[in-house]
Amino acid sequence: MRKAGAFILGTGRALPSRVLTNQDLERMVDTSDEWITQRTGIKERRIVGEGESNSRLATTAARRALSRAGVSPEDLDLIIVATLTPDYLMPSVAVLVQQALGARRAGAFDLSATCSGFLYALSIADKFVREDPKRKILVIGSEVLSHKTNWEDRTTCVLFGDGAGAAVVTGSPDGERGVLSTHLHADGSLWHLLTLKGCGSLYPPCDPRIPREDYFIRMQGREVFKQAVRAMEAVAMEALETAGVAPGELDLLIPHQANIRIIEYLRERLELPPEKVFVNIHRYGNTSAASIPIALDEALEEGRLKEGDLVLMVSFGGGFTWASVLMRW
Known part of the structure; x- marks a missing residue:
C-alpha cells in the first residue's frame, strides 16, 4: 500500500x-x-x-x-x-x-x-x-x-x-497514518443539470435580459440523483481497489451529505452497517463544500474515529465533479 x-x-x-x-x-x-x-x-x-x-x-x-x-x-x-x-x-x-x-x-x-x-x-x-x-x-x-x-x-x-x-x-x-490515496473526476458534458449561472461574466448582475431564476441554484433533481449514485459508488470502489482494501475493512464512511437516499444507496452497495456511515444531513442539509469537513469534525467529537481507523470520504457535486479520499486516521 x-x-x-x-x-x-x-x-x-x-x-x-x-x-x-x-x-x-x-x-x-x-x-x-x-x-x-x-x-x-x-x-x-x-x-x-x-x-x-x-x-x-x-x-x-x-x-x-x-x-x-x-x-x-x-x-x-x-x-x-x-x-x-x-x-x-x-x-x-x-x-x-x-x-x-x-x-x-x-x-x-x-x-x-x-x-x-x-x-x-x-x-x-x-x-x-x-x-x-x-x-x-x-x-x-x-x-x-x-x-x-x-x-x-x-x-x-x-x-x-x-x-x-x-x-x-x-x-x-x-508514513502509515494520513491520506493513502485521492481520486478526482469531472464530466463537463452534464453541466446543464445543476447550475448557478448568474453573476458570472456571461450572465452579469442586474442584466434585465437574464431570467431571475438564473441567479439562483437550478437543478434537474432526478437526473442529478442518477448521476450521483453511480459516480459515488464508482469513486468509492476506485479508492478501495487502489488500496487493496475490502469495503468491510472500512471503519467509517463519510459521504457528502446531499440526500439520505444517495447515502443509503452507497451504504447498501458497499454492504456497510449503519454504524459505519456518518450521517448529519438531518441537522444541516446540503452545505456543499462544507459538508464533509463539518461531518469529519462531528465524527471526531462523537468518538466515531480513533487512531488507526480506515476512513473513506466520498463526494459528488455540480459540474459534474466527484472525488474520494482514503485515509488511515
Whole structure:
C-alpha cells in the first residue's frame, strides 16, 4: 500500500445560529415536513443572519481547527478554501481568512469544485506535504448557499444550508497514518443539470435580459440523483481497489451529505452497517463544500474515529465533479 501523505492535526466547524426547520418552510412554500423528510432526510438547516458571512464562518472554523491542532497561524504555509459562494469575486475568501488569522507567511487561494471542493483541496494539500512533510496547510470548505437559493422554488429551497468546516494538515508522522490515496473526476458534458449561472461574466448582475431564476441554484433533481449514485459508488470502489482494501475493512464512511437516499444507496452497495456511515444531513442539509469537513469534525467529537481507523470520504457535486479520499486516521 502507498505510504500516507497528508495527516490531519486538527479539525473545526462553524454553523450559523439561525435554524430553519421544515415547519418554517411549510409557511414559505407549498411543501411539508413529511415530503422533505421522505425525499431528502433533512429536518432542518442553518442559515446566516446579519453580520455572518462566508469568510467569517471560514475563519471561525479555521481558528477552532488551529487550536485543536496546536498550530499558530504564523506557522501556516498555505490556505485553501473550497467554496462556490465567496463573499466577493475578488478578494478570495482564503485571503480574507489569511488576514483575519494573521497568517502572514501563508499563500492563499480559493478552489471551485462545488460539493467536491473540500476533497479536491485536500488532494492538493496532500501533494504539497508529500513534497515537504514539514509544511502546514489549512484546508477549508465554506458555503453560504442561502444567498444563492430561490426561496420560492420548493424543489431546491428545502435542500441547502450554510456552514464551514476546516482541517489543519501536515506530513504523515510515520508514513502509515494520513491520506493513502485521492481520486478526482469531472464530466463537463452534464453541466446543464445543476447550475448557478448568474453573476458570472456571461450572465452579469442586474442584466434585465437574464431570467431571475438564473441567479439562483437550478437543478434537474432526478437526473442529478442518477448521476450521483453511480459516480459515488464508482469513486468509492476506485479508492478501495487502489488500496487493496475490502469495503468491510472500512471503519467509517463519510459521504457528502446531499440526500439520505444517495447515502443509503452507497451504504447498501458497499454492504456497510449503519454504524459505519456518518450521517448529519438531518441537522444541516446540503452545505456543499462544507459538508464533509463539518461531518469529519462531528465524527471526531462523537468518538466515531480513533487512531488507526480506515476512513473513506466520498463526494459528488455540480459540474459534474466527484472525488474520494482514503485515509488511515
